[in-house]
Amino acid sequence: METVLTDLQKLYQEGSEEALRDFFTFLKFNSISSEESYSAEVHSCATWLASYIEAMGFSVEIWPTSGHPVIFASYCGAGEDKPTLLIYNHYDVQPVDPLDLWQTPPFSPTIRSDQVYARGAQDNKGQCFYVLQALKLLLRRDGKLPINIKLCIEGEEECGSKGLAEILAKHKRALQADTLAIVDVGLQKADQPAVTIGLRGLVTMDVSVKGTKGDLHSGMHGGLAYNPIRALTELLSGLYHPDGRVAVNGFYDAVLMPSEKEKESLALEFDEESYLTTYGALPTGGEKSLKPLERAWLRPTLEINGIAGGYSGTGFKTVIPAEASAKISCRLVPHQDPMQIGDLVKQHLIKNCPPGIKVEVNIHKGCGTAVRTNIDSRSVKAFAQSYSEVFGKSCTFILEGASIPIATELAKTSESELVLVGLGLGTDNIHAPNEHFGLDRLEKGALIIARAIELLNT
């Protein structure tokens, strides 16, 4: 075993200079999917990536969608009797605001202290890139791959995966696989190998609260008009019980908590002091009676992601605004239904709306259910072993509080066992300024994927 890894590692290091050059090229594309103005850059990125994978010996198709294209690549040289692994990544990235907080420009990749700084360095270009390096390693060593490999790399993960979701059925045959590895998650600690066995679901909504026809002077109307900002703060704070539980009637009804045995398999210990050091505040959110990772992994949550109303610039404006608004999201666990939970929140807000105020709630479509993978499946076991080998340490199982709405659909369409893997860390600043990914994790990632491919061939 050790020899296999040492050889792969040696091969990786021989090619690392060239790989880094290619990685930087990949990172330089401004492939921000949510902003229309970057559309051409997203397409250029897709074209470059398709050529890169084609040059590796894969058969590549660019699937057009209603939005940005999906790159589909396949290597079927292992033969029909060999298993097929479908790997999911995305080449689009988050917006870069606030730009002035970046130490170096987001699309000028820079190495500082062995970390690559760039938008997408981790999420998900970095994790996509080590997958490709893993394949290159095996191809360079053996001239072929031991199992059949399919790659599905989309360009709209950061804006809802709408295009891919729409074309899944059409490409059902092409996507057939035995294992689906979604390489877009991470670890709890840099030195502790872990396979993710679940994701939370998600439902999002806009809330708008309206009072009078137009803005009012707060001197003349203070005491007369019901201030929509006051109404909004009352409605939103009323979504929580003082003990942190969500106060929406029926919110927890469908929640399926894991069995004690399942709980035991999870690495639920949590270092609150280290959270304080890293993030600057203690983890005081969520349900007070539960442990931090129970709250973040096993329980649904409701968060207010944005709020706006009245005048918020410099100086002061004594206005009672005509309306105020907020954005709410709920993270869901098995077996909660996103649209049903959205509706419960909506009904709660409508029921508690004060007189003189109207509330409107717009629940967004396309949100996803929670995901659990089968911890006893062949696929999860192969990846867990690979993590253990590469880290030289027994692999644990974790959950991920975030959501990848396409995961369930893609697993269903491809009729495969789902595995959730990755090497992200909470400190990578994904979706934030100064996103970065370690050179050590680029290497580990390549080795883990390469070894898992070998282990799936048994």
Added chain:
Amino acid sequence: METVLTDLQKLYQEGSEEALRDFFTFLKFNSISSEESYSAEVHSCATWLASYIEAMGFSVEIWPTSGHPVIFASYCGAGEDKPTLLIYNHYDVQPVDPLDLWQTPPFSPTIRSDQVYARGAQDNKGQCFYVLQALKLLLRRDGKLPINIKLCIEGEEECGSKGLAEILAKHKRALQADTLAIVDVGLQKADQPAVTIGLRGLVTMDVSVKGTKGDLHSGMHGGLAYNPIRALTELLSGLYHPDGRVAVNGFYDAVLMPSEKEKESLALEFDEESYLTTYGALPTGGEKSLKPLERAWLRPTLEINGIAGGYSGTGFKTVIPAEASAKISCRLVPHQDPMQIGDLVKQHLIKNCPPGIKVEVNIHKGCGTAVRTNIDSRSVKAFAQSYSEVFGKSCTFILEGASIPIATELAKTSESELVLVGLGLGTDNIHAPNEHFGLDRLEKGALIIARAIELLNT
């Protein structure tokens, strides 16, 4: 009496075409005091106005301040044995955003249905202009004024009157008067003459609520971090009791309610249906146990004038922001102290701040106490009689929920009896798009001021 009024009215109408031309010139200056970039326009406006008043036969001084200049004009031709009336107005105006909601550009005055539409048409260029027309009427008719008149027209009312406040002491001698008329208020109904006998005080503050060092992903941290937006909605909604009373400890302690006799002199009846028609919502704000105008005139209020946090643009961002903020103002009644009330609110917020969250409150300086004029004073009586004569209807007394922070200081410095008058209406859209003022009120205003000047000469 009737003849006097008829003559003045005739004189007004003879000069009305020329007056309207001059009024439009006044309105065309972009004298927005709160925006640095309009500084030159504010000064041009002051220069034009000074020349206009000088041409009327007044001695005019332009008093420089740390901000925009104050125009001081005086006519002392009536002699030392005659009373002196000091009239306060302001030539600066509010910003014009949102510009796209204006039917005609804010600085291109337009007449529609006998209303002049422009920023400042009422607040306060319109009310300043009819004061000047009143003086012109009397001068044209008699060649002189019956009493001594001083005008104090500032350029920073809409941004806090800082400059004027700073130079009051220096100009104490020049400002000496028997009566101070602040012509910057209005009526409750267009056909009901009313003199305002009080204003509420004001204290404003910024509230900032901070959680972690940076923004967090709401999937990964939902259930861990305490969301600052949630904390802010809890803190702000906690400022009210369910019955609408402000929940801040000690908030009402100093409140001096008027006696039953004082209450009787006030026009407290209120048409809730007409409020609904005009503003689009019933007056459901404030303390539930009180009548609308008791709430708006006699009681202090607390309003949230702005709130912001997280992502509020189009689409969605699943962020737990590092901070959220709000702007709060309190309208005050006699004998509440602005800084003390500000501090009570601050202490309430700090006391209720949840663990993991820091709250900062910045109370703004330069806020004002509530004002009450003496209903039995010679000055108030003269203006009340003038209103009655011009409207042909008995004058009532009202209060104004808004604040004019300079009022108290100016009355004190000038050692004069304070009178609060004006012809504004709640429907004039001051501080909002499509501000307007009626041609009929321009005329009524000129007649009321002219008659009051005559009545003060007794």
